[in-house]
Every structure is written in C-alpha cells, then in structure tokens.
Amino acid sequence: MSKLVINGGRRLEGELTPHGAKNSALPLLAATVLSSSPVILDRLPMLTDVEASVAILTHLGCTVHRDGNSVEVIPSAECANSIPEHLMREMRSSIVFLGAVLAKAGSARLCFPGGCELGPRPIDLHLQALRQMGAEIREDGCALHCAAPKGLHGARIALSFPSVGATENVLLAAVLAKGQTVLSNAAKEPEIIDLCTFLNACGARICGAGESVLYIEGVERLIGCRYSVMPDRIEAATFLAAAAVTAGDITLHGLKPSHMTAVLSVFEEAGCTLHIRENSVRLKAPARLSRVGLIRTMPYPGFPTDAQAPIMAMTAVASGTSVIIENIFDSRYKHVCELVRMGANIKTEGRMAVVEGVPCLHGASVCCTDLRGGAALLVAGIAAQGVTQIGRLCHLDRGYAYPEKLLTQLGADIKRIN
Ligand code: UD1
Helix, strand or coil: CCEEEEECCCCCEEEECCCECHHHHHHHHHHHHHECCCEEEECCCCCHHHHHHHHHHHHHCCEEEEECCEEEEECCCCCCCECCHHHHCCCHHHHHHHHHHHHHHCEEEEECCCCCCCCCCCCHHHHHHHHHCCCEEEEECCEEEEECCCCCECCEEECCCCCHHHHHHHHHHHCCCECEEEEECCCCCHHHHHHHHHHHHCCCEEECCCCCEEEEECCCCECCCEEECCECHHHHHHHHHHHHCCCCEEEEECCCHHHHHHHHHHHHHCCCEEEECCCEEEEECCCCCECCCEEEECCCCCECHHHHHHHHHHHCCCECEEEEECCCCCCCCCHHHHHHHCCCEEEEECCEEEEECCCCCECCEEECCCHHHHHHHHHHHHHCECEEEEECCCCHHHCCCCHHHHHHHCCCEEEEEC
16 A cells, blocks of 8 residues: 655745646546547546546547557547446546437446545436436436437526536537537536537537536537646645645746636735746745635635645644635545644534644644545645655545655655555
8 A cells, every 4th residue: 555655844945837637637538439530638647537537438449548648539439338337436527428428329327426425426417417408317226327319409407506527417418419508507617618628629519618608509520639638726726735834935837827716815815925927826935824714615716625625734734713614515524634633723513614723733644535635634744743644545646646746846755655
C-alpha cells in the first residue's frame, strides 16, 4: 500500500501549471463514443479515474492509444451496449456513459455507479431526463436496462436541481437525438462549457453553454477533432491552499482564474495577495492567515463543493473562527476526523462545520477518506510541524496526478513510499 510522507512546515515557492481537469476529462472521454471518426484529447491528466474511463471505452469497442497526456480514441461503428459492473463501480462518473451508449447503441445495460461516499448520490434526474427523451428504463436491483427502440428524441426537460452529471448525460443523449432538446436549470459549471465546446467542435449544435437553459439541435453524426481539456480549477485551488498555509508565494500558469472567482475571493479574505492575469494567478500569503467568515458550497458560480475540504484544511490554521456550510452533498465532512488527529479544532453539525483556527497542526498518520478529503490531508500535512503519513491514496489518485511531484517542485518535502 502506498503512502505519502510529508515533512511539513516548508514554505512553498515557485511556479507550476496544473493538469487538465478530471471533471472535464471524464465526460469528454464518454463523448468520444458518439464520434464517427477518431478524436484526440490533449492535456488529459494521468489519473485512475481516467484509466477507468479508458477501460470502459475499450470495453465498448473503441481503440485507445495513449501518448503521455494525449489520447487518441478511435470509435468503433458497433458500440457495445453493456458496461461490466466492476468498471461501473470504479467511479461515480461512469454514469455519463449512459447517455452516450444509449444514443450510439440504442440500448444500454449497466449498474448503478460507484465513486466517493459523500452520502446518497441518486441518479433519478439522469433517468427522468432520458425517459423524457424516449428511453425505456427498467431498474432491476442494481442493474439498469435502458432501450430506445425508436431512437431518442428531443424534449423539453427541466431539472429540479442543476446536477452536473445529469446535464452531461442529457447533452450526450441529445446531440444525436431527433429534433430539439431544451434543458432548463442546467448546470453552468465550466466543465459543462468544455463539454459543449468539444461537442460543437465535433459538429454538434448546442447553444447556451454556461447559462441555465441549453438548446440542443440533434444532428446526424459527429466528426472527430483534436481538443485540449480545460485546466483543473480544483487542483489549482488545492495548490493555492497548500501555498497559503506555508506563507508561500506561488504562481500557477495555464489556468482560467475566471473559473475560480468564488475560491479566489476566499484566499483574499484570508489575507493573501493575488495577482490575477488572464491565464495565471500569483498568490502571496501572509505569515498567518485570517479567518474566513462563511463559506457556503453552491452550484457554479458559487463556491465549489470540491474545494471545500482543502480550503477547510487552510482555515484550520488561520487565526479565528471560520464557518463552512456544505449544501451539495449530505456527507462531505469525513476528512474532519483526520484533520482533528492532526490537531485541528473543527466541530460539525449536519451541514455546518465550525473551524477554530489553531496556530499549528502536528504531523500524524492519517488516511484519505475520499478524493477531496485526501486533498485536505495534503494541505494539512504541508502546513503541519513534523511528519505526516497519508494512507489510502487510492482516493487521492483518482483526482490528483502525482501531487508529490508538483509539490516537490514548489519546495515541499514529500515522498511517495510504495
Ligand atoms: C460532479 C463532479 C463532482 C462534484 C459535483 C458537484 C464530476 C465527475 N464530478 O458530480 O466532483 O462534487 O459535480 O459539483 O464531474 N443529485 C440527485 N439526483 C441526481 C443527480 C444528482 O439528487 O440524479 C444530487 C446529488 O446527490 C448531489 C447533488 O445533486 O447532492 C449534486 O450532484 P451532481 O451535480 O449531479 O454531481 P455529480 O455529477 O455526481
């Protein structure tokens, strides 16, 4: 079992470029199924979730060539219509293959997806939307049997919550459906815009990306293109938090600060100085961070739930009391116990966490509880005095590509021990 061993308390300084975004790479890979010719995706991060998506593509009959951070997907004319349970259970976002497979193969057999345990993660909105587009869906225990015997057709769909995954599934199902789909209360996340931009580059006709109403005109077929995955705003937020807890001074290049407004304002509130350019952010942190009044996680453009855990680790060493309200997932405070083992003073009640900042954390042996919880431990370990060992890296490796390499580049003392 691998572990990260961090000798904390080193100041982070320097420059780096975050990877492509995991949450964009996964739906983009699912979308390649719809193309009638090869697609090349660049800036694809080396993550276990990406490997799992590639394994699903291969199972579906696509040929996949990987060359560093680029992947060429050669779709097959005949797409398999089933995804085995072990591949579905690897990650929650395997469910975005549903819309793509149903559209391409006319039917889909798969089971409910896996992923981080963040409380109940239903897919009712995905299924309801696909049913409105003509899919017949039967749930049989954990299995889903979906068919569109007459093909999918456009529909007027209103999501009761702007679910990222449901919006992606509707997009993937609608681009080749007959007629127009109008999706209201769609998610507005930058990753949705990235998916729409890619699909449009392949010949889809989608309007309204980044707004709450999406208009999708079905087309006959999609043609492959070369496309670069957008930068990972959550990985960027994690590195900024790691620099902030060490009174550091780092510059991140190749990212879109406009995607990070809610997170960047939290760093400013904590007393950091930011120099924001179109594609870069420089953060200079004070000797001691200040408290952050109230952070509420919300759908984009609100504060992202995925940045909640690493930012909580940052507030754990700020002066004063910070309050966090988690509005997206029911159970996203599992990392708190581990932070407390490192000396943090955090109390949770329901959706609220109250963080009393302490002057410093101490090293401890801790375990990742989920993907972003692992990121919180990374930030805490960088801040702590002494040695922190982080285990159960399978969670962290789903969303962070070799973070120890990038953090070492910035001056951290961090090693992976296998
Ligand atoms: C995506 C991201 C994840 C992020 C989340 C919220 C990917 C691969 N994952 O997850 O990192 O934390 O957005 O920004 O992009 N819900 C329902 N019914 C549904 C679908 C969702 O009740 O059919 C609920 C969920 O339980 C959750 C909330 O809606 O409470 C948000 O979920 P959603 O936006 O769908 O997140 P994901 O797409 O799973």
